[in-house]
Amino acid sequence: LPEGISKLPIALEQLLFELQKLPTIGQKSAQRLAFHLLQRREKDARSLSAALIRVAEEIRSCKRCFYLAEDTLCPICKDAEIGRRDATSLCVVEQPLDVLAIERTGAFRGVYHILEGALSPLKGINTEDIRIAELLRRLGEEAISEVILATNPNVEGEATGMYLARLIQKQGTKVSRLAYGLPMGTHLEYTDAVTLARALSGRSSL
Amino acid sequence: LPEGISKLPIALEQLLFELQKLPTIGQKSAQRLAFHLLQRREKDARSLSAALIRVAEEIRSCKRCFYLAEDTLCPICKDAEIGRRDATSLCVVEQPLDVLAIERTGAFRGVYHILEGALSPLKGINTEDIRIAELLRRLGEEAISEVILATNPNVEGEATGMYLARLIQKQGTKVSRLAYGLPMGTHLEYTDAVTLARALSGRSSL
Numbered sequence: 175l176p177e178g179i180s181k182l183p184i185a186l187e188q189l190l191f192e193l194q195k196l197p198t199i200g201q202k203s204a205q206r207l208a209f210h211l212l213q214r215r216e217k218d219a220r221s222l223s224a225a226l227i228r229v230a231e232e233i234r235s236c237k238r239c240f241y242l243a244e245d246t247l248c249p250i251c252k253d254a255e256i257g258r259r260d261a262t263s264l265c266v267v268e269q270p271l272d273v274l275a276i277e278r279t280g281a282f283r284g285v286y287h288i289l290e291g292a293l294s295p296l297k298g299i300n301t302e303d304i305r306i307a308e309l310l311r312r313l314g315e316e317a318i319s320e321v322i323l324a325t326n327p328n329v330e331g332e333a334t335g336m337y338l339a340r341l342i343q344k345q346g347t348k349v350s351r352l353a354y355g356l357p358m359g360t361h362l363e364y365t366d367a368v369t370l371a372r373a374l375s376g377r378s379s380l
Numbered sequence: 381l382p383e384g385i386s387k388l389p390i391a392l393e394q395l396l397f398e399l400q401k402l403p404t405i406g407q408k409s410a411q412r413l414a415f416h417l418l419q420r421r422e423k424d425a426r427s428l429s430a431a432l433i434r435v436a437e438e439i440r441s442c443k444r445c446f447y448l449a450e451d452t453l454c455p456i457c458k459d460a461e462i463g464r465r466d467a468t469s470l471c472v473v474e475q476p477l478d479v480l481a482i483e484r485t486g487a488f489r490g491v492y493h494i495l496e497g498a499l500s501p502l503k504g505i506n507t508e509d510i511r512i513a514e515l516l517r518r519l520g521e522e523a524i525s526e527v528i529l530a531t532n533p534n535v536e537g538e539a540t541g542m543y544l545a546r547l548i549q550k551q552g553t554k555v556s557r558l559a560y561g562l563p564m565g566t567h568l569e570y571t572d573a574v575t576l577a578r579a580l581s582g583r584s585s586l
Contacts, residue, residue: 182448182480183438183439183448183449183450184450185434185437185438185439185450186435186439186448188431188434188435189428189431189432189435191431192424192427193428195424195428196413196417196424196428197416198412199413203404205477206404206477207402207403207405208435209476209477210402210403211402211432212435212439212476213475213476218398218402219432219436220432220436221398222395222398222399222432223428223429223430223432223436224429225391225394225395225397225398226395226417226425226426226428226429226432227425227429228391228394229392229395229414229417229418230417230425231391232391233391233392233418242388242389244391269419270415270418270419271411271412271415274388274411290419
C-alpha cells in the first residue's frame, strides 16, 4: 500500500503471509481467501484452523512406504498385509499426491514407495535426500518381483528413474517405467514436439 | 476414488472439505494445498492454523464503516477522527477488499462505508440485508458532503448504486459514482460491446 495509508491489522497480515506460503497462492489470491474467511464471521476460519491442527497431529508417514498414515502403516500397506493388495508389485512415485492419481485409474493393485522428491543437483537434492536407501532395503526384505517407476515425466523425474533403474537391476529385480506418449483425447497438431518425439520413439508394432 | 481402494485419513478429508469451502479452491487445488501442508511436516499447517484463530479472535467490523478493525473503529475511521483523512467525503463499496483496491490508487483520502454485499432479489439479498440503514444513519449524524458510489460495475452493483443514489439525494447529499469506460492499456478492438457502449454514452467534451 502507498505510504501514509493505514495498514492492515497485524493478525490479517500474518494470515496473508501464511497463505502466500502455499503453492499457487499469490498476493491477490491470499487477499481473496483471507477476506472470505473474515466475512464468514469466524466460523469458517475456526473450522479450517481445527482441521489443520488435526491433520498436523494425526497424520504421519507410513513407516514402510511413506504414504499418509494414521497408524504405523498406511491403509494401502495394511491391505497388502492381509492379502487385499499385491505386495509383489511395487510402484515408485515422487509424492503422496501421485498415489491418488494412480489409485484413481483403478489399474494398479500393488503397493507403493514414495520417494518424497526427485534427484535435482541444481536444487541440492541428492540421493541421500530422498527415500532411496529405504527403497533398496524394502527390495532386500520384501518379496517384490517388479518395480514400476512412476516418477514425473520431466528432467528430474527421468534422471531419478534412470538412477533407480540401474540400482534395482543390480539387485536382480525386474524394473519398468510408465509409458511416455500422446495423452488421450488430444490432437497431434496440438502436441508439443518433445511428447511427439517420445511417442514416435516409443511406438509399438501392431 | 473407485470402490475397494483405501480412502484418505479422516483428518485429511476434513481438511479437504474445509479448503473447498474457499473461493476458487476446487477439488484438485484443495488436494495440492493439503498435501503441501502435510509435506511441510506440521510446521506450516500449525502456523496457518494459528493465524486463522488469531484473525477470528482479533478482527471485527468497524462499528462505523464496517471495514476491518482491531478496536471499535478501523484504522481509517481513526485517522479521520484525528483529521488525517477527509471525513466529509464518503466512498460506498460492497466489501472490505474493495477498500484495499481504492487505497492502492492513492487517489482517495476520504472515508468508507462497506455495504457487506449488493442488492440481489434473485439471491434473496434485499435492502435490509446490507448496511443501507447504517449508511443513512451516518449521513444524518456525520458531516458528509459527498457520497461516491463505488459498487461493482455489474447488474447487482449498479442496481444497488441506483437505489442508494435516490435515497441519498432525498437527504440532500451530493452523490456521484465511479466512471464507467475503457480500461487503460487496452485496445478498442478487444473491448467488449457493453463497456464500449458505456464509454460512448459517458464521453466527455474536450
